[in-house]
Amino acid sequence: MELDPCCLCRSFVKVEGAVHEDGKGLSNWDVYCRIQGDKPEFLVFSVAQCFLDLILCSCLFIAVEFDFWRVLRFSGNIVDGTNGDIANDHYHRYMEDIEIMQSLGLTAYRFSISWSRVLPRGRHGGVNQAGINFYNSIIDNLLLRGIQPFVTIFHNEYPQELEDRFGGWLSPVMQEEFVHFSETCFKHFADRVQYWMTMNEPNLLAEAAYEKGRSPPARCSPPFGHCASGNSDVEPLVAVHNMLLAHARAAKLYHEQYKSKVNGVIGITVCAYMYIPLREIEDDTEAANRALAFNAAWMLDPLVFGDYPLEMKRYHGSELPSFSLEERELVRDSIDFIGINHYGTLYAKDCIHSSCICNDSTCTLGTDRPISGFVYTTGERNGVTIGEPTGMSEFFVVPKGMEGIVKYIKERYHNKPMFVTENGYSSPGNEDDIYGHDVKRIHYHQSYLASLAQAVRNGADVRGYFIWSFMDNFEWSNGYRLKFGIYRIDRQTLNRIPKLSATWYRDFLSNSSLAGVYLSSTVPDENKDVSMVHSE
Ligand code: FCB
Numbered sequence: 001m002e003l004d005p006c007c008l009c010r011s012f013v014k015v016e017g018a019v020h021e022d023g024k025g026l027s028n029w030d031v032y033c034r035i036q037g038d039k040p041e042f043l044v045f046s047v048a049q050c051f052l053d054l055i056l057c058s059c060l061f062i063a064v065e066f067d068f069w070r071v072l073r074f075s076g077n078i079v080d081g082t083n084g085d086i087a088n089d090h091y092h093r094y095m096e097d098i099e100i101m102q103s104l105g106l107t108a109y110r111f112s113i114s115w116s117r118v119l120p121r122g123r124h125g126g127v128n129q130a131g132i133n134f135y136n137s138i139i140d141n142l143l144l145r146g147i148q149p150f151v152t153i154f155h156n157e158y159p160q161e162l163e164d165r166f167g168g169w170l171s172p173v174m175q176e177e178f179v180h181f182s183e184t185c186f187k188h189f190a191d192r193v194q195y196w197m198t199m200n201e202p203n204l205l206a207e208a209a210y211e212k213g214r215s216p217p218a219r220c221s222p223p224f225g226h227c228a229s230g231n232s233d234v235e236p237l238v239a240v241h242n243m244l245l246a247h248a249r250a251a252k253l254y255h256e257q258y259k260s261k262v263n264g265v266i267g268i269t270v271c272a273y274m275y276i277p278l279r280e281i282e283d284d285t286e287a288a289n290r291a292l293a294f295n296a297a298w299m300l301d302p303l304v305f306g307d308y309p310l311e312m313k314r315y316h317g318s319e320l321p322s323f324s325l326e327e328r329e330l331v332r333d334s335i336d337f338i339g340i341n342h343y344g345t346l347y348a349k350d351c352i353h354s355s356c357i358c359n360d361s362t363c364t365l366g367t368d369r370p371i372s373g374f375v376y377t378t379g380e381r382n383g384v385t386i387g388e389p390t391g392m393s394e395f396f397v398v399p400k401g402m403e404g405i406v407k408y409i410k411e412r413y414h415n416k417p418m419f420v421t422e423n424g425y426s427s428p429g430n431e432d433d434i435y436g437h438d439v440k441r442i443h444y445h446q447s448y449l450a451s452l453a454q455a456v457r458n459g460a461d462v463r464g465y466f467i468w469s470f471m472d473n474f475e476w477s478n479g480y481r482l483k484f485g486i487y488r489i490d491r492q493t494l495n496r497i498p499k500l501s502a503t504w505y506r507d508f509l510s511n512s513s514l515a516g517v518y519l520s521s522t523v524p525d526e527n528k529d530v531s532m533v534h535s536e
Contacts, residue, residue, distance in 0.1 A: 007150070007466040008101065008486070009110035009422060014473035016114060018091035019084060022130035025120025026160045028168070029476075032216035033083030077218070080479035087474045089494050091134065098141045100487070100496060101470070105509040108148040110421060110466050111138070112155035112200065115181050122162045122177045132188050139192050150421075150466070151193050152269065153182050153250070155200040156215065156476070163217055169239040170210075175246040182250035190258040196266040197339050197421065198250050202243040203299050204271035204341075206236035211371065214477055223366050233371050234319045241321040244302050248331040268303060269339030269421045272296040272409070274401035275348040278381060283350035287375045290315075291348040292408060294373040296340075304413050306332030315370045337463065338409060339421035342448075344394065345401030347386055349376040361393050388440075391426030391482045399447035406455035406462060415461045423448055424468030424484040426475075433472065433483040436499040441486070445501070467505065471496060 019030050090097055101109055115122075117131035142149050158168065158177075166173045182198065190196075205215070211232040213220030219230025247268055254266045275291040277284035293301075293311035301309045306328040308320060323331060349356060351367040356376035358365055363378040379386050379396050387396035402423070409418060425444035432438040445467060456462050472485035480491065486501040 007106060007108040007110060007464055008104075008470040009150070009466040009468055014084065014469075014475065015088040015090040015471060016117075017085060017087040017089045021091065022117075022134075023120060023128040024114065024131065025116040025125075025128075027114070027116035027157045028160050028163055028216040029084060029157050030116075031160050031163075032077050032218070033085075035077045078477055078479045080481050082474065082479040084474045086494075088471050088489050088496075093494070093496075094134075094138055095141065096496070097470070098138070098145065098147070101142075101147055102145040104502065104506045106147050108150050108195070108464060108466070109142055109470075110150035110152065110197075112152040112157075113185055115154065115157055116159045118184060119181055120159060122159045123180045124161060124165075127184055135189060139189055143192060148195060149193050150195040150197065150419075151185070151189065152197040152200050153185055154178065154198065156205055168217060169205075169242050170235060172242055172245070174242050175249060178243075178246035179249045179253060183253060186254055186258040190254070190264065191261050194262050194264040196254065196264060197269050198247040198266065199243060200269045200421075201271040201341055202240050202247075202268075203295060206239045206243075210235035210239050232366065233369055236371060237316070237320055240298065244299065244331055245327060247303070248327075248334040251334040252330065265336035267335045267337035267339050267419070268299065269341055270296050270299045272340045272342050272405050273377075274342070274345040274398070274405040274408070275375075275377065276345060276386075276401075276404070278347040278349040278376075278378070281350075283353050284348060287350035287373075288348040290373040291346075291375045291377055294375070296405070296409065297412065300335075300338060300409070300413060302331045303335045304333065304416065311373070315373060317370070319370070335416070337417040337419060338413065339419050340405065340409065341422035341468075342402055342405050342420060343392070343423065343468075344379075344390075344396050345386060345398035345404070346377040346379055346394065346396075347381055349378070350374070351376050389428055391428050391430070392478075395426075397425070397444055397447075399444075399451040402448045402451040403455045403458075406452065406460045407458065410455070410460040415459065418460065418462045420452060420462065420465045422466060422468040426482045426484045430481075430483055433485075433488055433499065436488055436497060438486075438499045438501045441499070441501045442504045445505070 018024065019027075113135055114131065117134070118128055119125070120128055139149050162168055162174065162177055168174055208215040209217060210219050210230060211224050213225040213227040213230060218227055219235060220227040221230050221232045224232040251266050254264075258264070259266070273291075273295055275288040275295075277288045290311050293309040297309045298312060301307060302323070307323060312320060346362070351372075351374045356367040358367070358376070360378060360380050362380060364372055364376055366372050367374060367376040379389070379394065385396055387398035389396055402420075406418065406420075409416075423445070425441045427433060427438065427440055432440055449465065452462060452465060467486065469484040469486075471487040472480065472483040472489050474480060475482040475484070485499070486505055487496045487498055489495070490497060
């Protein structure tokens with residue numbers, strides 16, 4: 001089997017727009033974006049929604065009450081005051097987008113399904129047929145052009161009603177909701193979709209939403225942040241526990257009832273930083289190993305071996321939830337492949353034997369707490385950054401890190417098949433992006449691909465590589481300020497404009513220098529197709 005550097009990805013909140021159209025329900029991100037400092041826009045929005053949907057009314061008022069306090073507390077959730085209401089209007093322009101993908105020569109496209117578009121009220125209401133039709137049309141049109149859909153079921157967004165009713169991922173009830181959502185997707189799409197990911201980066205979601213309070217439901221406690229409520233030492237662990245069990249239940253259902261339809265595979269995507277020791281001492285080598293265990297292995301150990309990493313169990317007390325014997329069986333071996341989202345590498349410093357004071361913009365807070373693994377991570381050593389800075393304060397350009405993280409995952413998980421499901425670059429000042437002369441992005445991908453190719457030559461079973469992202473889009477709390485796309489969007493006309501990197505990628509795909517990198521195959525023969533298409 002060959003590595004296929006074929007692919008682009010995007011998540012729905014970030015490109016679809018049409019948030020009030022065709023029966024889509026109110027999502028956690030729709031609400032979160034509405035909270036604009038002392039302008040309680042959300043109240044207006046909620047009342048308008050109530051007129052539109054009387055059934056939802058009562059729960060929206062609960063949300064109004066809840067959010068009133070958040071309105072008082074926050075000084076703006078999205079840095080540029082924007083939202084995903086229109087985003088890239090992919091909902092109406094998806095045909096044009098698919099044609100662009102075809103013109104680039106893609107063999108796969110990774111996208112997520114909007115939970116609130118398909119099930120506006122979760123299990124408390126019906127399926128929104130317009131949402132199903134939309135994704136059916138995307139899937140059919142991709143396949144018609146020889147592009148494999150890689151579907152992520154959950155990418156950060158869910159119906160707000162699930163938050164208001166029982167607290168979202170902090171409650172085990174969310175597991176049932178997720179299984180219901182997954183089953184709805186399998187029922188409608190598994191006859192054509194071969195590649196499934198249950199979730200995108202549960203580890204990063206837990207950190208952003210429940211440790212740092214920087215994405216909905218924005219919960220945290222000091223020293224990590226100052227939210228109205230939350231417990232940064234405990235809640236990330238609870239949320240991840242529920243997500244892992246939800247994943248496992250959905251994957252079991254898929255394996256038992258849907259896999260055979262097109263002999264598909266199901267995996268998960270994790271946020272996977274690489275960490276290297278800050279100082280050349282044993283303590284920091286251990287700290288780097290701990291950081292890796294508290295990041296990617298937090299998700300992957302349970303899903304491959306059936307339990308949390310020993311490194312985590314050693315430092316956590318009863319706040320780390322435990323799996324019953326039955327749950328261990330359920331989560332163990334519940335992924336067919338590992339999806340790796342890799343952007344950058346950080347230094348790790350031990351905080352058990354050394355004092356750790358956070359004094360630069362990239363370092364971690366709360367290093368005296370188990371939730372941080374007693375590790376201080378930073379992008380700087382003696383005032384020098386680990387690699388070239390990018391638009392994201394924690395992402396530095398360190399191509400070697402790609403080889404490092406793939407090697408780590410290969411060795412820890414006995415070379416389970418992997419896909420690099422995200423890798424991408426945003427420039428610090430956006431100048432390159434505005435003029436479409438994004439040479440640095442091209443260099444980024446070239447050097448990261450070269451590093452990945454090295455890992456593959458050393459035997460890593462990597463099946464594909466996805467660039468983040470197809471188009472500049474709504475980058476969560478960073479709004480439209482951060483740009484990762486190989487296409488730029490004119491925000492007035494919403495026209496898609498290729499950057500230099502789009503031309504480079506098209507040429508690269510038609511003349512792939514990674515062709516001929518053969519890997520051992522453990523995925524069924526039918527699933528080889530996607531990886532073969534571009535590699536001859
Ligand atoms: C990843 C997210 C993706 C995008 C990139 C920049 O963590 O999965 O949606 O925001 O970061």
